Amino acid sequence: MSFSPQSRIWIYQSNRKFSAAEESTILKKLEAFTNQWKAHGNELLAKAEIRYGFFIILTVDESQANVTGCSIDSSVRLIKEIEQEYNVDLFNRFNIAYKLNNEVIVNNKEDFETLVNIKQITPNTIVFNNMVQTLAELETKWEVPFQNSWHSTVFAHLL
Known part of the structure; x- marks a missing residue:
């Protein structure tokens, strides 16, 4: 199934790496969710993946049906369940990968x-x-050198 480059994504970053067993179980849970994910009764063309053992990525191709507030809420509920079940922090934006x-x-x-x-993070650190x-931004702007990221503006005084 191919997704439009304009598909919307949501990234939830864990504060710790999932074990292989956890990742497998979480992926099954995410797959069950994306297979039945709906917006106002319309099926959403959606997928979920885990990258690097840390990042849960939900993708929805809105060319088929648009995501609604309710459908986003249902995904957030699922992520919160995963957070509690596996004792991880998936919503802390102050954790930096x-x-x-x-x-x-x-x-x-x-x-x-x-x-x-202490210069352990350099301008070229990814x-x-x-x-x-x-999805297009995920492929081109997700993993970037520190100097080209929003991080460098936040921590500019240190460079």
Whole structure:
């Protein structure tokens, strides 16, 4: 099934990496959800995936039916259930993910700031921009060098 580059996405970043068993169970739960996800009775063309063991990504192709507030609410409820069931934090926007030696690492804002300060995070360190909103942006603007990200404006005083 192919999704339009303009498909809407939502990224939920975990504060810790899911185990392989957790990831498998969560994916089954997400798949069951996306297979029956509806907006005002219309089936949504949707999919879910987990990338790097940290990121739950929901995708909806609105060329078939538009997402509604109610359908977004139902997805948020599911993510909150996963959060409680697996004791992870999926809504904390102050947790920042980056890559170090091709490993994804998630730190809180204070620890990340320290790493920028001591030059462990460089202008070329890959960071994750979870604010992207479309599939096209996910492919081109999600994993970006720190210097090209919103992070660099927040932590500019440290560079």
